[in-house]
Amino acid sequence: MLKKFLILFFFAGISPYLYGQEIKIFKIEDFDLRGNVESCLVITDYGKEEYYFDKMGRLTKSVTRFNDSDYETTYYKYVNNELVERRVENYLDDTFDNATSLANFYSIDTTANRKVIEKIVSYEKELLEQNIYFYGKEGKLTRIAHTDTNGTDENTFTYMETENETSVTQKRNGVVSETIQTTLSVSKIDSLQKTVLTQKYLDGQLYTKTVEVFDDDQKLLSHNSALYDSSTEKWILQEDLTYGYTENGVLDNVKSKRRGFTTTKEYIYQFDGTEANNWVKEIVTPENTYTTRRISYYELPEADEPQKE
Numbered sequence: 001m002l003k004k005f006l007i008l009f010f011f012a013g014i015s016p017y018l019y020g021q022e023i024k025i026f027k028i029e030d031f032d033l034r035g036n037v038e039s040c041l042v043i044t045d046y047g048k049e050e051y052y053f054d055k056m057g058r059l060t061k062s063v064t065r066f067n068d069s070d071y072e073t074t075y076y077k078y079v080n081n082e083l084v085e086r087r088v089e090n091y092l093d094d095t096f097d098n099a100t101s102l103a104n105f106y107s108i109d110t111t112a113n114r115k116v117i118e119k120i121v122s123y124e125k126e127l128l129e130q131n132i133y134f135y136g137k138e139g140k141l142t143r144i145a146h147t148d149t150n151g152t153d154e155n156t157f158t159y160m161e162t163e164n165e166t167s168v169t170q171k172r173n174g175v176v177s178e179t180i181q182t183t184l185s186v187s188k189i190d191s192l193q194k195t196v197l198t199q200k201y202l203d204g205q206l207y208t209k210t211v212e213v214f215d216d217d218q219k220l221l222s223h224n225s226a227l228y229d230s231s232t233e234k235w236i237l238q239e240d241l242t243y244g245y246t247e248n249g250v251l252d253n254v255k256s257k258r259r260g261f262t263t264t265k266e267y268i269y270q271f272d273g274t275e276a277n278n279w280v281k282e283i284v285t286p287e288n289t290y291t292t293r294r295i296s297y298y299e300l301p302e303a304d305e306p307q308k309e
Contacts, residue, residue, distance in 0.1 A: 022133065023133065026076075028057045034276040035276025036276075036297050037057070037278070037296070037298075038052070039295070040294070040295050040296075043291065044289075044291050045289060047065055050062065050065070060075070069093050071091050072090050073088075074086065082108050084108075085103070105118070105119045114139065115133065115135065116133040156171045158171075164185065165182065167179065167182070177200070178198065178201065179197075180198050182194060183195045183197075187215075193215060195211065198212075208225065208227055209226055211225075222242050223243075237257075242255040250279075251267045265285070265287075268282070269282055269283075
């Protein structure tokens with residue numbers, strides 16, 4: 001499961017938001033970690049990632065090492081449990097690269113409905129982009145105004161909710177760009193399942209869809225994606241993944257169907273033996289690739305000894 005995070009973070013860095021979506025504060029659970037984790041070093045055959053967390057479990061620093069002399073460091077600053085600053089500093093040949101380093105500043109207005117203003121500034125103090133996030137009375141994101149050198153775009157969000165289904169429609173400058181429909185149902189073994197259908201549009205035309213199914217422990221059971229062929233008005237399956245778990249809820253295998261071929265990857269884990277029981281080595285067969293993690297924990301305060309009468 002960590003592969004999903006590494007691909008996103010290693011090559012793109014960790015963004016507190018994806019354009020058109022809400023700002024996100026990353027926590028230890030977003031990295032498949034549990035307990036009072038202070039830091040986690042991830043080592044793969046294509047590079048290293050370092051993650052650092054505060055005692056509340058929030059990400060405070062990440063380092064992406066492309067090689068010994070080229071790396072990217074990102075810092076996160078919080079005030080009153082709000083993200084107020086994010087700095088991305090790039091280093092080439094062990095030298096700080098002022099031209100590609102950025103800072104994001106956030107100001108929060110809660111006098112009426114919540115509003116967050118994000119300014120993206122270069123290290124040369126040039127304002128590159130601005131995003132304003134507007135929230136409704138229920139605290140849901142309703143609008144994002146995005147301004148850059150190309151002008152201003154506006155994303156709006158409309159919500160609908162029934163007893164077992166919620167949906168959100170996102171429009172960019174009045175044209176539908178994405179819909180997300182979440183449905184709750186009871187499976188054959190009387191457990192609650194969540195199905196998330198995401199459809200994306202290109203210039204207002206249906207383009208792709210993904211369907212993900214989760215169990216009542218929020219474990220991903222299946223994921224399939226498809227492209228829409230407007231000429232035949234049919235979906236073309238791109239990928240169909242099925243996830244299997246051990247009795248302890250640990251990922252055991254992933255079965256993949258692509259273009260009529262089925263392959264299976266099996267996952268083997270070693271754990272650190274702490275109370276949190278985080279894994280420290282992942283082996284994927286038949287490729288025999290592996291990922292290792294070095295995890296440090298905050299020391300818990302010692303319990304006060306009972307006083308003698």
